[in-house]
Amino acid sequence: MSANAPIDPTLLALRRGDLAGTRALRLTGPLDAFPDEVFGLAETLERLDLSGCGLTALPDGFGRLRRLKVLFCSGNRFDRLPPVLGDCPELAQIGFRGTGLREVPGEALPMRLRWLTLTDNRITHLPDALGARPQLQKLMLAGNALDALPATLEGAPNLELLRLSANAFATLPAWLAHLPRLAWIAWAGNPAEGGTVQARVPDVPWSRLDPGALLGEGASGRIVAATWRAEEGEPARPVAVKLFKGAMTSDGLPEREMAACLAAGQHPNLTGALGQIVDHPDGAQGLLMPLLPADWRVLAGPPSLESCSRDVYDPALRLPLAAALRITLSVARGAAHLHARGLLHGDLYAHNTIWDGTAGTAVLSDFGAASLLPPGPAGAAWQRIETRAWGLLLGELLDCCTSDPATLAELRDLERACIQADIRARPLMAEVVQALSAHIGEACPDE
Template sequence: MDLTLQALRRGDLSGARALRLSGPLDVLPEEVFGLADTLERLDLSGCGLTGLPEDFGRLRRLRVLFCSGNRFERLPPVLGDCSELAQIGFRGTGLREVPGEALPPRLRWLTLTDNRIAHLPDALGERPHLQKLMLAGNALTALPPTLESAKNLELVRLAANAFETLPPWLADLPRLAWIAWAGNSFEGQAAPARVPDVPWGQLEPGILLGEGASGRIVSALWKPPTGPAQTVALKLFKGTMTSDGLPEREMAACLAAGRHPNLTGALGQVVDHPDGAQGLLMPLLPSDWRVLAGPPSLESCSRDVYDPALRLGSAVALRIARDVARGAAHLHARGLLHGDLYAHNTLWDGTVGEAVLSDFGAASLLPSGPAGAAWQRIETRAFGLLLGELLDRCVSEPEEIARLRDLERACVQADVAARPLMTEVVEALSGLAGAAGSDA
């Protein structure tokens, strides 16, 4: 039996605010309701449950519920009885139906990744706090038109569904900043890869550098048949659905992006892996480079979490911003939307501000013409939010910061069409950098 469940039944967890049960469970233990006055986070992932009790709303303080990996064909309507419930995660549960009454009034973050959902209720657009909507890997062909009124919606994942087009109003949402739609029929094909195939036999894998939802990154020694050996970063993809979409689409986007000094682009594509895994070779950054921030937390929802001690000079912040903007502008010129332009996907040198934009897991192919320009301006808002976060950590040069704040406001303004394109952002930042240099 789960040790946590034993402790719960003995009364050892009285007053607990968070509870994780590992199962297996046939029903939700009645003892959970003994925590109704304090319980805010409940994780029932992988417990084998197929339903929740009708009186689940007794958990009146519950704010976060994870039920991923269970077997629910229907999102339980009783969730709507939880007045404080803001975050719901039902990933990979076999969901087919999402009743409107299952959506609680304070819903902020909904994860329904990797299910069988073909329809969403109008009630989804009637939840004014909704910020994050994770729907990759379903059977959706449309979104509820009521979502046009979801003015606080900031992040949407629609990859690997059955959309033949996206609703035109989606690109007009005033706060939308991060979106992914790769793997839908309307997306088209990426440009052919311009990197060599690298046989597995030419590689000597080394130490683990990092691991994410889509794959593992290790150092590797690449020994081509001609030329010197070189140390590279090797990403091996897991081949499973992520919250952003399909790993093979991430790989295609990374290849289509090409090389750029401000992107972790591909040097080669792995072939002949003994287990059939797909992989990419990427430049190996210096060992002292680091991520700019951590990913969003349950509390911050759509905002990255920074080291509280991080302080930046204005010149450093400007350099980071300019490098990220250059990387994003290059992607847009190549017909790609990054989709996840965040500090947690930005690597920097920790000193002067040299930076690269990483992780193409949410990248999507842009449509041509005005529609593509509209989506580029959605990503401009993501950049503007990142710029604001950098400026919040600056410690000097108030006059220069004021000019950057003007650019931030232009990037995040509610009128999407009035935002600058990333090429214009790069020009503005380069001008500010030049002015700062001449002042010096």
């Protein structure tokens, strides 16, 4: 640490003993070495965030943090995942994103590992021990140099979310599509993805757009409101514009997200692209998208540290059956359209579902994890992986439903059919749309 560098106020408080009993600690650095004072919290500390502190190693006695459950070290410089992580008996979530990792020793993987993020590194090989962590549920590997996965993962009983985008896979293991609980996967930007689906949208010159207020910002880009003059003399149309940052995200490369959004085309239940922006003054890549009504909202929050791979709903959310059916049918139609266009959404979640907040009109958004489907039976197998994601969404919404449980029995049967362990027995999304339409015809006569 430079002699003139400011000292993190949290570190000063830690040294004074002001943080006794703390369960969550975040140090912002810069640090020359791991602070020994952290060990004074060994009896209580459960979450430790050392991201961007400039660390290159962890001490041999790191396992003294016997209650530690979550560790973030992203943005530091580690060539090797520290083997001492395996000494932490309760450690379940590890994040080493963008640290320059090349090696992942098996002994660095704690037995309770549930969520591992190694995005944007230089890893070429993963240890067999990864498949011997029975609680592994979420595995983030985008932006590495992997061309294979450990065969031991074939038996991973609880793996639900897997990110493999922007690696070096010439083929994907055949057994991946048969993991019983896998529901969300992305592999765009690998040789295995093959060709591309042709976009069917026009180029939109930046000069015909008048950008306005910021609507949102995520890992891949910023979304702003704008008005669009398609032709000189025509009235301006309100739209949304997404400008991509160009940085690696946990799902993969932003340019692959843009390509998928373009390839998806327009559909009433997708936030697809109206056009591709050209001639931006800063050379930025961007998409023109429909502007949703201002009162529409996201259906749920993204997964938390505790929920891992499952969305977090407002505990007060209560849905009439008709609204729940409209939401799930809207998402099913959007997903079925993507599958027919040769695309897997890869992130079919409530937190990527935007709805009107009342009747249940909804759209599926965010193509950051979308991948090009292979043709034939292999593509159908991957479609049934996404069927499980939809079935989980259906179950979550039925849990929020105000109807008597007896009236939901047939819908619960559909849920079970979609999430069953036998992937080959799950329906395709087009079949889901058919099955659900019968229910919605009864519950929503105006549909």
